[in-house]
Amino acid sequence: MDGSTAKRVRRTKAEQRAETLEQILDAAELLFSKNGLHGVTLGDVAAAVGVQRTLMHYYFADKLSLFEAVFARRAAITAGRRIEALDRYAAEAGDSPTVAGALHAFLDTDLDLYIQGGELWMNWATFCARVSNTPEGAVLMDEHFDPVVLKLVALLKKALPEKSEAAIFWGYNFVTGALINVLARSGRIDRLSGGLCHSDDFEAVKKQIADFMAAGFLALKD
Amino acid sequence: MDGSTAKRVRRTKAEQRAETLEQILDAAELLFSKNGLHGVTLGDVAAAVGVQRTLMHYYFADKLSLFEAVFARRAAITAGRRIEALDRYAAEAGDSPTVAGALHAFLDTDLDLYIQGGELWMNWATFCARVSNTPEGAVLMDEHFDPVVLKLVALLKKALPEKSEAAIFWGYNFVTGALINVLARSGRIDRLSGGLCHSDDFEAVKKQIADFMAAGFLALKD
DNA sequence: ATTATCTATAGATCTATAGATAATGC
DNA sequence: ATTATCTATAGATCTATAGATAATGC
Numbered sequence: 001m002d003g004s005t006a007k008r009v010r011r012t013k014a015e016q017r018a019e020t021l022e023q024i025l026d027a028a029e030l031l032f033s034k035n036g037l038h039g040v041t042l043g044d045v046a047a048a049v050g051v052q053r054t055l056m057h058y059y060f061a062d063k064l065s066l067f068e069a070v071f072a073r074r075a076a077i078t079a080g081r082r083i084e085a086l087d088r089y090a091a092e093a094g095d096s097p098t099v100a101g102a103l104h105a106f107l108d109t110d111l112d113l114y115i116q117g118g119e120l121w122m123n124w125a126t127f128c129a130r131v132s133n134t135p136e137g138a139v140l141m142d143e144h145f146d147p148v149v150l151k152l153v154a155l156l157k158k159a160l161p162e163k164s165e166a167a168i169f170w171g172y173n174f175v176t177g178a179l180i181n182v183l184a185r186s187g188r189i190d191r192l193s194g195g196l197c198h199s200d201d202f203e204a205v206k207k208q209i210a211d212f213m214a215a216g217f218l219a220l221k222d
Numbered sequence: 223m224d225g226s227t228a229k230r231v232r233r234t235k236a237e238q239r240a241e242t243l244e245q246i247l248d249a250a251e252l253l254f255s256k257n258g259l260h261g262v263t264l265g266d267v268a269a270a271v272g273v274q275r276t277l278m279h280y281y282f283a284d285k286l287s288l289f290e291a292v293f294a295r296r297a298a299i300t301a302g303r304r305i306e307a308l309d310r311y312a313a314e315a316g317d318s319p320t321v322a323g324a325l326h327a328f329l330d331t332d333l334d335l336y337i338q339g340g341e342l343w344m345n346w347a348t349f350c351a352r353v354s355n356t357p358e359g360a361v362l363m364d365e366h367f368d369p370v371v372l373k374l375v376a377l378l379k380k381a382l383p384e385k386s387e388a389a390i391f392w393g394y395n396f397v398t399g400a401l402i403n404v405l406a407r408s409g410r411i412d413r414l415s416g417g418l419c420h421s422d423d424f425e426a427v428k429k430q431i432a433d434f435m436a437a438g439f440l441a442l443k444d
Numbered sequence: 445a446t447t448a449t450c451t452a453t454a455g456a457t458c459t460a461t462a463g464a465t466a467a468t469g470c
Numbered sequence: 471a472t473t474a475t476c477t478a479t480a481g482a483t484c485t486a487t488a489g490a491t492a493a494t495g496c
Binding site for chain 2: 034135146150166167169171174179181182184187192204205207209211213214216219220
């Protein structure tokens, strides 16, 4: 019940399994977020965890399965939160939703999760951003986030009945690009701004992004 | 002087060298744009060109050198065009540049090049977008495009004297994210919109993006 | 006489599997 | 008695180099 000095006070096998699995996923998440699927080997992940590389195959059939597991572990949580936030806003706004209201629900809910979730959630966000435009990542984005996006687009259409559907989808494409670029945390904005902005400062982003994009939508042609 | 049927009417060695080099760069550009640095082997590139894989090492020291050469081949051209366009607009606008004017010079000049440049230029744009948030790509982005971005930001500051410098850099971060996402041509917008939008339709993007972003800048806090 | 391309191959690395060992579980 | 981890290893692939061959260049 204390285990103060003991380095390896292991509990049940189920616990040990869960613990190792989590360590593998955490390590893979960080490595994939920096170097992508092909830039990481199973040996890299094993070394980061401190186990034999062959243990990777005990838990995952192959590298792509590990990659998909990293994505799936947190995707449902953020997708669910955003669906909820959009539904809540839709109910609240009734017949007259605004673009800004819909975007705050869509964007701020996501950023809040990373702000509050700590380093591991930030790593996952960066992993998502990093792989979103790869063949393997695009499939996962479609699979996990299409319902969220379509719910947002439905609200935007209601808020902007005079704009064409295509124009609204292009606007969404700009929004998601901006968000992905934020989540990617490449460090470019830090260098360009001479230290005025920090890639990790999602609070500063949250302060601006939804209203910035909302103004853009109102300026769409069509 | 005719060489109608001959499959290999080779000219001087300099010509042959230039021709092979170009084929290698074209093939690498397309492959890297889809799979990134680590997702492509020198054998893949050689196979696409139809030569022995060892020929890659005759022309390039290693894979990273090839990668950098693909980036550099076209980077100076688009950077130069955009610098020119921004300088021209700055001269024309004098003391009162507008955000929209600066963004049209920055964004439309780039999109025009890909629209007019054909498939190979489109591939390069997608390559840039694909690798912009990788460790290897970020270095190249900084190296080749910082002067262009800083020129844009200088114009934006002049157009928006009441906004903080940090706010303007965040706005730029949203703009570049949207542009990168467009250039990446992941096909996601095609699927989401049920075919209303096409990833390759840069004309449609050009019609919207600069004014969309300009409206966003005017809505920035600070 | 020089240069573009190919053949042959060494050495490193990576994925994946089979089977052994060392823990926990009744 | 089952399960987590490790050892050993096969097979595939990849980078990189040395040296041979086949073109162009004076």
